[in-house]
Amino acid sequence: MHITHEWYEQGDLTIGAIVSHILYVFPSISFHQHPSHDFIDNPVVIRKFYQHILALVFAVDEINGNPKILPNATLGFHIYDSCFDSRMTYQNTLDLLFKSLHFVPNYICGNQKKIVGVIGGLSSDTSSSMADVLGIYKIPQISYGSFEPAINDHIKFASFYRMVPNEDLQYKGIIQLLLHFRWKWVGLMTPANEAGDQFLQTIEPMLFKNGICSAFTERTENSLHFSGNIFDIVDQSKLFSQNFMKSKANAVVIYGESTSIIWLTGVIIPKIMIRLILQQFAGKEPEWKVWITAAQIDFISNQIFSKVIDINIQMLQGAISITIHSKEIQDFSNFLQDVKPSGQDEDGFIKHFWEQSFGCSLSNATVMAGIMGTCTGEELLENLPTPYFEMSMTGHSYNIYNAVYALAHALHIRCSSEAICKRTIDGNRLFLQNVEPWQLHSFLHRISFNNSAGDEITLNEHGELAGGFDITNLITFPNTSYVRVKVGKLDPQAPPGKELTINGDRIQWHRAFTQVPPLSLCNANCLPGYEKKKKEGKKFCCYACDPCPHGMFSNETAMVLGIFIKHRNTAIVKANNRSLTYILLISLLLCFLCSLMFIGMPNKATCPLRQTAFGIVFSVALSSILAKTISVVLAFMATKPDSTIRKWVGKKLAYSIVLSCSVIQVGICAFWLATSAPFPDVDMHSSSEEIIFLCNEGSVLMFYGVLGYMGFLAIISFTVAFLARKLPDSFNEAKFITFSMLVFCSVWFSFIPTYLSTRGKYMVAVEIFSILASSAGLLGCIFSPKCYIIVVRPELNNREQLIRRKM
Structure with a gap:
């Protein structure tokens, strides 16, 4: 069976192409009669794909009219159809290479132009079938739509390139x-x-x-x-x-x-x-x-x-x-508007395309002409609905356009490198030496050029579009x-x-959606006061929402920061560096939020961040407490006559302490991430009944280094606060800082042996508890007395009361 739709245009150098445009009827063979008796010549045209053919013709015409590319040679083309069938793809690929009446592979007539490269195909099946044939002869093949993973094997498919990304x-x-x-x-x-x-x-x-x-x-x-x-x-x-x-x-x-x-x-x-x-x-x-x-779908x-x-x-x-x-290519739309069936005798695709697109017949002698009428030949492609044909260049057509230019640039470099394309004295073109297709591979592997739309077209080391x-x-x-x-x-x-x-x-969503963007969930998110409960036999995205246990849920937010911002001009807020207080409160808020990063499935984002974020945020909080304590001590010492310490009192010192102490922890964490960052892992040893997903800390030494530095800051803060605990109340909060540091140190000193003695998911639970307990200790011990005065005893929140208490 020989079926062919083709378009041939002669040139000094010929580019081949296998497109997917026409679908033929291939009945199953019953062996009761000759197979040819069952064949019906009734092709189905995928009309939109006719633009792929026209994009190739347009690119060739554009190159032949450009004196900067192949000035001494013309490009020709020979286009076949795969018919969406592997058998036809093999046959037409061989026919493209060895055109003869009797179809003899490896036989080339003396006057037949050699194919220097082939463009195709659209699908993975078509591309791989073509590659099986073209790879044998080392002929460059540039696919315009295939993402076939198997063809990534550049040992087996060394001649294959693609105008699509990975x-x-x-x-x-x-x-x-x-x-x-x-x-x-x-x-x-x-x-x-x-x-x-x-x-x-x-x-x-x-x-x-x-x-x-x-x-x-x-x-x-x-x-x-x-x-x-x-x-x-x-x-x-x-x-x-x-x-x-x-x-x-x-x-x-x-x-x-x-x-x-x-x-x-x-x-x-x-x-x-x-x-x-x-x-x-x-x-x-x-x-x-x-x-x-x-991306494969149009x-x-x-x-x-x-x-x-x-x-x-x-x-x-x-x-x-x-x-x-x-991108839209200049003049392509005008090129499409000029496409007519008359004068296109070489185009073996246009007849069926035109008749099926406009519902008419190009021949008066056919039965279809009597049923649907005769085509005038003046019908306009721009009148066709978009699902059937587009006047703007589609993505696949754009790839074909760029593929033609890639081969043309490779040929141009080859011709220029040894000056093998020259003109004779009388001006006629003369091809002095044959360009072998295999010679183009070295140029295609590093091809890079800017097309007429301004896009940079580059093929990477894998032969894919970069x-x-x-x-x-x-x-x-x-x-x-x-x-x-x-x-x-x-x-x-x-x-x-x-x-x-x-x-x-x-984005314009479907008009029927009442909510945009629409939801796509197994069930609605749980409301506040409800917890997710797994449904047996269902995927993890499906869950029930059960009420939280009594006493385990509060619908009220943590409002300490809001209280201090609202009463920012009162005496008790201004008494000891208001800016440091805000920094401490914000860092404590982030300390509470850090615990959320330890909940849920470990992944590449949360594993490196949760320990480092926890260490940095706690270091900022401890640095702020240390700065507040030192500020209290210096402020008291500066009240003595002729004190030289007075020049050190101020916000600059406090900010310097916070910044310098925090930067050290940032450096430790950055070194940890750069050398041996935490990563998602599985624990198959802690429990014989289940596999536990967890975060491997990467370097245990760096983990304890982060904890050790936090402990160092806590001990320094505790020591300074303890020594300053008896200073007048109006000037200091050292007494409360001492209690908070005592709670903090107690929690983390008990954390280490507890953490080392647990395994699996319980290690995460211990760390979450330590984070929440220490954060609550700092917040409660330092700010509870102040919130009590601000909210319950506002009459004490004035300068006179503070001075009286000092006296």
């Missing part, structure tokens, strides 16, 4: 997108193939690690070929489980090739619409979905499900997509068209965990 960045983007909108209960939809397996194996551990649960996982046989007289895609609707229909997950991640969207809009969305209608009739609130699509349609998709495209309103980065992704929002219109608005990006150069930047204000 897919790991997309996985990170999906996770960060879900975390950004706090979607913790999400659905996953993938094809039932190797790429879908790889996606699930990669994304599910990442979801678990970030506290996100998969509500359901739908695996679909995403076949678009005929089986008898009915599309297999219809049969696949039987596999659509009730989990999807009943799930509360409002966020659904769709992974797969572009044809996945046909399955979604042709089968899944009609089921959803029926359910929504039934819910409305039953008086229930309809459950809408937020669709999150991967919003496409074909004539089989066109009427269904015209209706259901509205359901995709508000979809958020990780898309291949693209770039990022766009985040787009789908906005639909009643006329079945849509626009994709860029609302963010994924930047691989950003710090880890910060790759995603998104402008939520630009």
Whole structure:
């Protein structure tokens, strides 16, 4: 069986291409009659993908008109179709290399132009099938849409390049997108193939690690070929489980090739619409979905499900997509407006595209002409709805455009390096020496150039595009068209965990959502006064909210800082360095909050931060207490006549003490993080019945170094406060600081043996208790007497009373 759609244009140097545009009917062979009897020449055109072909032609024409690139040679091209089938991909790739009537591999006619590089394919299957053939002959292949992980093996696929970034960045983007909108209960939809397996194996551990649960996982046989007289895609609707229909997950991640969207809009969305209608009739609130699509997916349609998709495209309103980065190329839209079927005899794709796009026939002699009418040939592509054809350059077309330029730049460097492309005296082009395809690899491996849109196009050491992704929002219109608005990006150069930047204000959600952004949770968050309780047999994102035990919950906030700010101009607040008091109160507040970092699943963010943050914050608190105590002593000594200490009294000394003492602890923690930072780990020895997730401290010596420095500051503060405890009350709070330091030291001295004698999760509990107890001791001993006077005995909170007490 030989099926071909091709477009050939002659040139001094020829670029090959395998695109995915036409879908043929491939019936199963029954062996009861000759296979050719079952074949029906009725191709299905994925109309939007015709732009991929035009993008390649546009790029070649643009290069041939540019005197700065290959000035002494012209580029030609030869485009074939993969027909979305591996068998056709193998056949057409060989036919591209060894064009002959009898299809003889390794045989090249004398006048046949050698292919110097091939662009393709769109999908992982197409790209890998092409690579099997092209790799043998070391011909450069640049894929414009494949993320196939197996082709990352540059020993086996040394000739393979791709104009898409590494897919790991997309996985990170999906996770960060879900975390950004706090979607913790999400659905996953993938094809039932190797790429879908790889996606699930990669994304599910990442979801678990970030506290996100998969509500359901739908695996679909995403076949678009005929089986008898009915599309297999219809049969696949039987596999659509009730989990999807009943799930509360409002966020659904769709992974797969572009044809996945046909399955979604042709089968899944009609089921959803029926359910929504039934819910409305039953008086229930309809459950809408937020669709999150991967970069491989484009919003496409074909004539089989066109009427269904015209209706259901509205359901995709508000979809958020990780898309291949693209920019508008100057003059490309004008180029598309000039595309007509007349005068395009070399274009073997346009006939079926034009007829299926405009519902007419280009030939008066066909049956279709009598049914649908004859095409005028003056129809305009810009009048086609967006799901069928776009006038702006899509991400895949942008990749093809850049791939053509990458090959052209590599050829230009090759021609310039040895001056093998020259003109004869009479001006005719002459190719003095053949350019072998394998010679281009050394140039492609380090290719870097700026395209006409201003983007820097660079391939990294793995042959992948060194770039990022766009985040787009789908906005639909009643006329079945849509626009994709860029609302963010994924930047691989950003710090880890910060790759995603998104402008939520630009997103237009589905009109039916009453809350934006919508929620996607297994159950609502627990209200104050309730605690989470695990549901047996359910995922950790699903929990019950039980009332907290009596006496274990308070709905009142810690208001000491507020009291001191409100009464900041009173005598007792101003008596002993008001600024130091604020610093101490803020640091104590952070000390209480530090305990929250010890709760929950250990991860790469909390493990390094929780011990270092705890050490630094407590050091600031202890430094503030030490500064307050020293200030009390110096203030009393400065009252003596002719005292030389008076020049030391003031805020500068206090701030210097806080800063210098805190900086030392910061240095210790920074050295700890730089040399042996804490990291997430598991303990399989403390308990024989369970595996405990915990934070490995990295360096135990550094951990006790942090505690030791805190102990040093506490002992110094206690000593100074103890010696100053008998100074007049109006000048000092040393008595209360002495008590607070006594409590603090007692807690942490008892912490060390207790901590060393416990194992597993109880070690964390001991540390949390020590943090809360010592923080409460400092807060209570130092500030309770002052709060008592401010709130209960305000008549004592004046300068006269303080002086009288001193006398």
